[in-house]
Amino acid sequence: MSPVKPQPANRLILLGAPGAGKGTVAKALVDLFGLSHLSTGDMLRAAVAAGTPLGKQAKSFMDAGALVPDELMVGLIADRVQQPDCKSAAGLVRFLLDGFPRTLPQADALDAGKLGPDLVVYLNVDDSVLVDRLCGRRTCPNCGSPFHIHFAPPKVSGICDRCGTALVHRSDDQEDAIRKRLEAFHRQTGPLVGRYAACLVTIDGAQSPAGVLAEVVSALRLRGAIADRTDDSAHAAS
Numbered sequence: 001m002s003p004v005k006p007q008p009a010n011r012l013i014l015l016g017a018p019g020a021g022k023g024t025v026a027k028a029l030v031d032l033f034g035l036s037h038l039s040t041g042d043m044l045r046a047a048v049a050a051g052t053p054l055g056k057q058a059k060s061f062m063d064a065g066a067l068v069p070d071e072l073m074v075g076l077i078a079d080r081v082q083q084p085d086c087k088s089a090a091g092l093v094r095f096l097l098d099g100f101p102r103t104l105p106q107a108d109a110l111d112a113g114k115l116g117p118d119l120v121v122y123l124n125v126d127d128s129v130l131v132d133r134l135c136g137r138r139t140c141p142n143c144g145s146p147f148h149i150h151f152a153p154p155k156v157s158g159i160c161d162r163c164g165t166a167l168v169h170r171s172d173d174q175e176d177a178i179r180k181r182l183e184a185f186h187r188q189t190g191p192l193v194g195r196y197a198a199c200l201v202t203i204d205g206a207q208s209p210a211g212v213l214a215e216v217v218s219a220l221r222l223r224g225a226i227a228d229r230t231d232d233s234a235h236a237a238s
Ligand SMILES: [Zn+2]
Pocket: 140, 141, 142, 143, 144, 145, 160, 161, 162, 163, 164, 165
């Protein structure tokens, strides 16, 4: 029996609770695979600023203090992926989507827009670990430098290394607030893990950042996600 050639993964979604390390993984995937990182917040701001038809519609919802409807968000994504940085050498749409979908109806809207993922990377981390990670954050109210009581402690406890200001424990980083965010994630986004079971790769996100990355990269290589990047680099170098 000859091995089946894996389908290249061009449309990637990153799933994970707050604190699961999505930002670090997204940055590495952009660097390694040349994927364009699509964040819904950035796309909304750009479309509103550019005054595109969808941007104008989105602005009317935002001005009214309403959520932007899922179909409109998908329309923004569809517009965004027309840009050359979201096309592979073979002309296929490729992207890394982060922060969308967060709910089953959003996943349906994405499918209806023919933008469903062919690979979903899920960073799985126990809530207790996430609470430790998020609860230990300290921020400098003066210069914004981030610290962590265990993973990135300041030289002098409670004092910013850069400017000497007393660090604060922001209300977002207090345990009660974190537990609420995690509950919301499990309730709204948790069902996506089952929804995407056929194209889901679950990574143990509790290991070191280097371990997480190594696992994500090998999962992507197995699925041929790197093929186009190699072509592009060879092309650019010649
Ligand atoms: Zn500071």
